[in-house]
Amino acid sequence: MPPSSEHAPMPERRAGTADLATEVVVLTRSPERNAALASELAARGFRVVEMPCVRIVAADGPRMSGSLAALTEQDLLVLTSGESVAAIAAAIDTACVRADVAAVGPATAAAARAAGMRVSFVPTRADGATLGAELPLPRGEVVLARSDRARRDLPGILRARGARVRELVAYRTVPEPAGDVAAVIAGLERGEAVLVLASPSAVDGLLRGVPRGVVRRARVVAIGAATAAAVRDRIGVTPVSASDPSTEAMARAVEIAARSAVPA
Numbered sequence: 001m002p003p004s005s006e007h008a009p010m011p012e013r014r015a016g017t018a019d020l021a022t023e024v025v026v027l028t029r030s031p032e033r034n035a036a037l038a039s040e041l042a043a044r045g046f047r048v049v050e051m052p053c054v055r056i057v058a059a060d061g062p063r064m065s066g067s068l069a070a071l072t073e074q075d076l077l078v079l080t081s082g083e084s085v086a087a088i089a090a091a092i093d094t095a096c097v098r099a100d101v102a103a104v105g106p107a108t109a110a111a112a113r114a115a116g117m118r119v120s121f122v123p124t125r126a127d128g129a130t131l132g133a134e135l136p137l138p139r140g141e142v143v144l145a146r147s148d149r150a151r152r153d154l155p156g157i158l159r160a161r162g163a164r165v166r167e168l169v170a171y172r173t174v175p176e177p178a179g180d181v182a183a184v185i186a187g188l189e190r191g192e193a194v195l196v197l198a199s200p201s202a203v204d205g206l207l208r209g210v211p212r213g214v215v216r217r218a219r220v221v222a223i224g225a226a227t228a229a230a231v232r233d234r235i236g237v238t239p240v241s242a243s244d245p246s247t248e249a250m251a252r253a254v255e256i257a258a259r260s261a262v263p264a
Contacts, residue, residue: 023258024193026184026218028053028177028202033082036247037196044251046258049193051179053205056083057172058090059148065092067143067168071099074140076121080104080128080154082111084145087170089115099143104131105245126245127224132157145170149201151226173201177209188214191262194254197239198223200230207234219257223250237263 025046027034038048069092071077077099079085085108088094094116101117103109105126109119123130132154135142142163144155147170155165187193188210195218197203206215215235222228222239231239240260242253 023047024049024187025254025258026051026187026193026195028196028206029198030054030056033198037250040247040251041254044255046254049179049184049187051177051181051184053175053177053197053202053209054199055174055176055178055205057174058087059169059171061091064088064168064170068092068097068145071097071143072140073098073100074138075099076102076135076138076140076142077117078102078104078131078135078142078144078154079108079112079117080131080144080146080150082108083147084108084170085111085115085117088117088145099140100138102131102135104128107245128154128226129157132161135163137161137163140164141166143168147171147173147201149173151200173199175201175205175208177205181209185210185214188218191217194219194221194257196221196223196250196254197227197231198245199227203227203230203234212236217263219260219262221250221253221257 023046025041026049027038028051030052031050041048068088079101097117100120101112102121103112103119106122109122112119121136123134128151142158142165145168155167158165197220212235216237220231220237220239221242222231223242223245228239228241231237240253240257242249
């Protein structure tokens with residue numbers, strides 16, 4: 001188990017209390033994506049446990065690089081996650097991508113710029129529906145570089161607006177938990193932890209390793225409307241929703257959840 005997943009036994013906690021100095025927060029993204037949030041939560045007095053619930057698998061590199069190299073200045077490449085940025089940067093010299101880039105939010109835009117991409121558009125809210133409604137349509141194609149499990153709403157919105165949409169699988173998402181799953185289960189059974197879930201795939205991965213009845217003992221934070229809907233539908237609890245995917249908003253949502261009563 002990697003050092004970021006190591007932790008002492010979870011502290012005892014009485015139902016309904018919220019001692020932030022001993023609260024455990026289980027983060028379910030990769031440690032790399034959690035770095036800023038983990039640091040912020042630690043500064044606020046939480047103890048962070050890493051249990052990634054999604055494994056990212058690279059797509060067909062040569063096929064993807066060929067598709068990217070064929071883009072023209074009239075096309076628009078749309079990136080909806082940091083994983084999309086990493087997959088493209090691994091597949092091709094980004095200087096060879098002639099199309100402008102649209103990013104779903106500021107974090108994805110920053111990652112794309114750091115990788116040498118030319119970001120020309122970021123929507124007013126970091127979600128697929130806003131991206132689809134606000135995206136300036138190019139003369140050429142809108143190319144969506146996303147996961148194989150990406151939601152269908154974005155291409156539907158764009159096509160309804162008259163866009164020519166092409167989907168490019170940038171990476172594959174495998175829902176499965178990693179890290180010290182047994183310790184997390186034990187802590188959840190005692191009502192000691194707040195779970196942070198950032199995608200419907202993470203909900204699926206969590207449920208592949210942790211029984212639904214145990215998960216329902218947790219206080220849950222959901223990042224994004226799609227994740228919140230997946231938590232309600234697949235787990236049967238109402239999560240605290242982060243207002244946006246920024247570190248500050250996620251940390252605020254964790255504090256709200258930590259002060260709430262443990263589900264009976």
